[in-house]
Amino acid sequence: MNGEFSPKTSRRVAGLKPSGLRKFFDIIAEMPEVVSLGIGEPDFDTPEVIRQAGIRALQNGDTHYTSNAGLSTLRRRLGEHLEHRYGVRYDPEREIVFTVGVSEALYLAMTALLDPGDEVLVPTPCFVSYQPEVVLAGGVAVEVPLRAEDGFQPNVSILERHTTPRTKAILINYPHNPTGAAADRAAMQALARFAAEHDLIVISDEIYDRLVYGGEHVCFPALEGAWERTILLGGFSKDYAMTGWRLGYAAAPAALLQPMLRVHQYTVMTAPTPAQVAAITALGTAAADEAVEAMRRAYDRRRRLIVDGLRSIGFPTVEPHGAFYAFPDIRSTGIDDETFAWRLLEEEKVAVVPGSAFGEAGAGFIRCSYATSEEKIEEALTRIARFVQRVRV
Ligand SMILES: Cc1ncc(COP(=O)(O)O)c(C=O)c1O
CATH class of the missing domain: 3.40.640.10 (Type I PLP-dependent aspartate aminotransferase-like (Major domain))
Structure with a gap:
């Protein structure tokens, strides 16, 4: 009968907090107009030489x-x-x-x-x-x-x-x-x-x-x-x-x-x-090495763009020297990182991840991924600046 069986699943699993990222991304997926600095994955497709090797593997029966x-x-x-x-x-x-x-x-x-x-x-x-x-x-x-x-x-x-x-x-x-x-x-x-x-x-x-x-x-x-x-x-x-x-x-x-x-x-x-x-x-x-290096150089350009932009908005930002994230300190806005991220999404359609999603020590910061195009980064920065101006008043 429906509704009578209540399975006892693992307490260890039940005790895990839901990921702070998930709810965010579920909402963003429904909002095509969003400029996203939220995603932690390359916007590039796998380099062609590697893709071809994968295709050949399937054709050769490496299954x-x-x-x-x-x-x-x-x-x-x-x-x-x-x-x-x-x-x-x-x-x-x-x-x-x-x-x-x-x-x-x-x-x-x-x-x-x-x-x-x-x-x-x-x-x-x-x-x-x-x-x-x-x-x-x-x-x-x-x-x-x-x-x-x-x-x-x-x-x-x-x-x-x-x-x-x-x-x-x-x-x-x-x-x-x-x-x-x-x-x-x-x-x-x-x-x-x-x-x-x-x-x-x-x-x-x-x-x-x-x-x-x-x-x-x-x-x-x-x-x-x-x-x-x-x-x-x-x-x-x-x-x-x-x-x-x-x-x-x-x-x-x-x-x-x-x-x-x-x-x-x-x-x-x-x-x-x-x-x-x-x-x-x-x-x-060598072809794969070159492709990795080309992506690295593209990230590096975007990195400088986003760090300069965040700092000129007034956010202290530790210089990021790796991966594709910047982690500005947004405490000067007077709002906490969760509220900041939600309001920024609602009011300006820009997605960033609240720092506290990565542990309590991240509170007061936001994660901005620059695994996206320079145009999108510029657009996101313009919108963030507008938002911050409004919030700080
Ligand atoms: C630090 C770190 N480790 C591991 C992973 C997961 O990587 P994979 O796709 O290899 O499972 C990620 C993905 O975001 C990551 O940022």
Whole structure:
């Protein structure tokens, strides 16, 4: 009979907060006139040379399972790529697994590492999945605020205050969503020492590693004393504009990687085969490199446009050196970030994401994605300026 069965689903799942992004995007999807600085994905299509490789994969019948860790050619290619770019070495046989995006790699890391009650330091604001991933694996996510005055770099003395005997790991992400901060070498080296002192595992989500402006990406496991305790996560969604292909990877010493591979075997089995074949081209060809570089240069132009615009509106904005986000401080408007974002959407049809959607430490800021055209950025800035003028009066 209808209405009589009330299933008892997991309390752990029921306790998860709905993502602050979802409700926003559902509304935006119904409003075609909106200029969106909301979306965290490239506006570019996947580069042609990679798309063609995917099409050929389908035509050639690459439609079967691969080995659980991923195609051996791809694992070797990634091993060479990481060594060439960052000087880090991973054994393609035992230290690399390809996953369904970094999203799955995060799930594997948490599930493989955590016992009930283990604590994970999560510097916030951060990508919206981090705390839920920890909680779903039975752990406790301990939010540690990142501060604008530290350039949104981890601050070891603040981390220290949140560390307990149950702290097992720390989850970092540079270049950073949502602030656009790129890793600062000195801050990262201090973090590596901190992790060693407290015997912590570091999960380093470097999904935006090729989108860095005016400097070099600091690959965390390449730092002194970091390799043996780091799980490096990376992927194809952002750098290669391949969000829909669903491909990422984890690389780590075998003692960390093998338990993750076991979880992967029993849950997902293998990452999508045509995507893996296309990724061989993404990692290993000059044409793909050129396409990535062209996108990076386009983002860089947009970055300067948006940062200048936000600052001239009067919003203090930490210079973003990576990814495709700016994170201006909007507190001078006198309204909170949620109200700001809703009113801006209603009154001026511009979508931005309230900073508090990324954790309490993001309150008072908004995330503006510049993965959109220069014309749209200019239009959005004009509308934001008009809105702010009205609000500030
Ligand atoms: C920091 C960060 N990690 C992971 C992801 C998820 O990436 P994927 O598409 O590889 O699952 C995102 C997507 O926004 C992200 O910003």
